[in-house]
Amino acid sequence: MNVPPHVANRRSVFPQFFTDRAVSRATIDTLLEAANLAPSHRKTEPWRYRVYTGKGKQTLLREMQTTYENLNGTETWTEKLANKFGKKLEQSPVVLVIFLSRDPAASVPEWEEVAAVGASVTNLWNSLADFNLGGYWSSPGFLCGDYGAYPGTPANHRCLGMFYLGYHEAPELPRPRGGWAEKVTYVG
Numbered sequence: 385m386n387v388p389p390h391v392a393n394r395r396s397v398f399p400q401f402f403t404d405r406a407v408s409r410a411t412i413d414t415l416l417e418a419a420n421l422a423p424s425h426r427k428t429e430p431w432r433y434r435v436y437t438g439k440g441k442q443t444l445l446r447e448m449q450t451t452y453e454n455l456n457g458t459e460t461w462t463e464k465l466a467n468k469f470g471k472k473l474e475q476s477p478v479v480l481v482i483f484l485s486r487d488p489a490a491s492v493p494e495w496e497e498v499a500a501v502g503a504s505v506t507n508l509w510n511s512l513a514d515f516n517l518g519g520y521w522s523s524p525g526f527l528c529g530d531y532g533a534y535p536g537t538p539a540n541h542r543c544l545g546m547f548y549l550g551y552h553e554a555p556e557l558p559r560p561r562g563g564w565a566e567k568v569t570y571v572g
C-alpha cells in the first residue's frame with residue numbers, strides 16, 4: 385500500500401526556489417482553513433497565524449529586529465542579519481509567523497497545545513502541493529529563543545517560528561528517512 389499523496393508530497397522548499405508569482409488571498413485563506421481543522425485536546429484551538437505579504441514583510445523584518453534586540457541587546461542586530469532575513473522575506477510571496485495561544489484556563493498541559501500547533505502547521509504544509517506551492521517551517525533561535533516573546537502580541541502568545549511559502553521551481557530531491565519500522569513497536 386502507498387502512503388497517501390498529500391503526505392508523500394510534503395517537503396521543505398526553501399525561499400531561493402520561489403518564483404515571483406503572487407499567491408492569491410483566496411489560496412492563503414484556504415491553507416489557513418486547512419490549518420484550522422487540526423485536532424486539539426478540549427478544543428482549545430491554540431494555533432494563531434500572522435500573515436505577511438507585500439509591504440507587510442518590511443513590518444516583519446522590523447519585528448524580527450526588535451525580537452532579536454530584546455533577546456541580545458541593541459548592538460547585535462547586524463547588517464549581515466538584516467540582509468540575510470531581508471533576502472528570504474523578499475524571495476517569499478507569503479510569510480506566516482506561527483503562535484501558540486496558551487489557554488488562559490490552562491485546561492490542558494502546555495505540551496498538548498504545542499503538539500496541536502504542530503498538527504495545525506502540518507495540515508497547512510500537507511496542503512501546499514495540491515496548490516503547486518512549496519514552503520518550510522523555520523525556527524530561528526532568536527525568534528523562538530526565549531520561548532516566543534514577540535512584539536505586539538498578548539502575553540499568553542508564544543512564537544513557534546515562521547513559515548515561508550510560494551510557488552516554486554525547486555528540484556526534486558531525495559528526502560531520506562530512517563526506516564519507519566525501527567521506530568515502531570507492535571504489541572500483541
Ligand SMILES: Cc1cc2nc3c(=O)[nH]c(=O)nc-3n(C[C@H](O)[C@H](O)[C@H](O)COP(=O)(O)O)c2cc1C
Binds near residue numbers: 394395520521522
Ligand atoms: C518545528 C520545526 C522547525 C523547523 N525549523 C527549521 C529551521 O529553522 N531551518 C530549516 O532549515 N528547517 C527547519 N525545519 C524543516 C526541517 O529541516 C525539515 O522538515 C527536515 O529537514 C525534513 O525535510 P522535509 O521537510 O523536506 O521532509 C523545521 C521543521 C520543523 C517541524
